[in-house]
Amino acid sequence: MKLNDNIVALATPSGAGAIAVIRVSGPDAIHLVAPVFKSKGNKDLREQSSHTLHLGNIVDGERIIDEVLVSVFHGPKSYTGENTIEISCHGSPYIQQEIIQLLIRKGCRSAEAGEFTLRAFLNGKMDLSQAEAVADLISSENQASHQMAMQQMRGGFSNEIQKLRQELLNFASLIELELDFAEEDVEFANREEFKSLVSKIQQVLKRLIDSFAVGNVLKNGIPVAIVGEPNVGKSTLLNALLNEERAIVSEIAGTTRDSIEDEISIGGIGFRFIDTAGIRETEDVVESIGIKRTFEKIGQAQVVLYLFDASRLRHLQPDSERHPAPKDRDVSGSHTPAPTLEQVKVEIGKIKNQFPQKPLVILANKVDQLSTEQIIDLRSQISDLNTISAKTGEGVEELQQKLLQFVNTGELRNNNTIVTNTRHYNALLSALEEINKVQEGLNNDLSGDLLAIDIREALHYFGEITGEITNDDLLGNIFANFCIGK
Incomplete structure (x- = not known):
């Protein structure tokens, strides 16, 4: 980079908008803009004080490009430490490019990425960590x-x-x-x-x-993996947390073949939720790859949510041939029997043994389909159980508050x-x-x-x-x- 050049760039996002800001910086910034700016009060920009605003037109010869507001900053009292001009124009992409190209023809060059802040650092306006x-x-x-x-x-x-x-x-x-x-x-x-x-x-x-x-x-978002068997409501929970239909929800088990990620802010902290493929024995090659990735995502996560469908547990169903234990149909058309509570405990134990250092939140889903007595029974058999209904939203807010407890925000609160x-x-x-x-x-x-x-x-x-x-x-x-x- 030639750091004694005069540089120009669009300082606001590209595209159409109400206004756009074009920034010019360099030793001759004011002198380069002055000839193409016609002030409403016939003022010469070269004679104006620092930190002043001026209304007028940007012109290319006799052609008026746009009515603009020009801000004048004399170095070193500017962001870059150099003479700086900021042109607030209408947000038409055409107008933006016309003004930028005009200034390039007058002697500016297009700024490189971060060059305004680089000049601020080199001119002592901030140190490198601040930049x-x-x-x-x-x-x-x-x-x-x-x-x-x-x-x-x-x-x-x-x-x-x-x-x-x-x-x-x-x-x-x-x-x-x-x-x-x-x-x-x-x-x-x-x-x-x-x-x-x-x-x-x-x-x-x-x-x-x-x-x-x-x-x-805290900077990149806290990764939270949502895991469990197929069709227990993982995707529904992700949608409930995000408050949008982000993941496909289906009654057919094995619908989620790969992980789906999205981020939300809870209490000012970013959480990156990962909806993973259901964990189970399968001969489906694609689903097997998804399950393998599930365990990879658990390894990358800071917190793990283990979800199971409380409404399908066998011991909560009537022990009668008239009410057989429910089965789920998977993507291949076959059916899988409902799990027992002991099987759920075994799966929880596997995750705890494989990832002993990770906080594990155990969630009993679909409790809206259970009686109060059944919920009490469940709580008595699994310690630290959290009950939710991802479909109705019951318990989702409590889950969000629990997630915040895993984040060490002490230094943040103390402004350390x-x-x-x-x-x-x-x-x-x-x-x-x-x-x-x-x-x-x-x-x-x-x-x-x-x-x-x-x-x-x-x-x-x-x-x-x-x-x-x-x-x-x-x-x-x-x-x-x-x-x-x-």
Whole structure:
């Protein structure tokens, strides 16, 4: 990228709308726009104060393209730190492209992805972690991801890292000073104070590293797998949770052959629900593949919902030939007998044994078809049983509240720094590794020159997070994920 160019891009989503905003930034941004803007009050944009609005027309020679509102920002008091113009025009795609092409002919070039924010970083308007938070903020889809992005964009994470880095840098300077006076055998850096600082840095780094486990799922949505035998109401439950007909519902068992995913926000937290193929013995090749994927999805999920059809359990049916145990017809046309409660318990046990660390919510579905006595009987035989009717919606709200209990939102509620970026997480791990080496060196009374090596490495990883130490490849990877115009 040539960062002294004047760049232009559409800053609002492409397509038709009420208005669109076209952003121009660069050393000559105001001078390039001024000749094609005819103010209603005959004002010259080049003579206008920063942070002012002006009504007029964008013209190409004698042709009026559109009536617009132009915002003027003089650098460094702008988003990019450069002279910036924002043109609010009508949202016609034709008008948008006419204005952009006109400005390109006048000397601008099309902005690359994230180039406005890249210039803001390079001009000192924000550090690298704050710039990355801009992309997170744009893509936030629920309250939790929005709150974490805002906290990071305001500099909460940066300030914490900068403070640690500065304190470590102060001691590093003293250690380096000792090396200049090696022959006098003097000690400028108090080793006991240094040990206390290293211990403090270790604690902060461990807390930030631990927060990544929470931050990553809150940012991307908490995956919840809905599992159970065929035709127990998994797809109906997914539709009830999403409040829309997302999955195909049929009385024929084995309808769902592959997993279906969708996300909703519950209490400001994103949950990604996965409706899986029913678990059972089958000779159907396609269905077998779906069942295999079910277990893969369980492995990827943070929470597992095990659903069974309480209305079909044999022990709840009248023990009479006049009322035979119900059977389900599957996609091949054959019928499967209703399960016993013991069979349900065996399936629950299998999931618990295979995935012992995952929270498991046991759901008895279709309780709208049971009597109060039958529900009480069920609860007495399965501990921690939750009863719902996916069809009527009974118990669905209680299920949503239960899911929220599995989310560690303590740090979020306390507005603590939560790490959500994999690059930051890896840099923190590397910094902690180097700090541990510093501590080991202090405990073994290593010389200052050896301590200085590990301290420099730790400072390097701190600097990588905030962008004080960077390279073109790193910047290219980060800003390539931005949208054009931001």
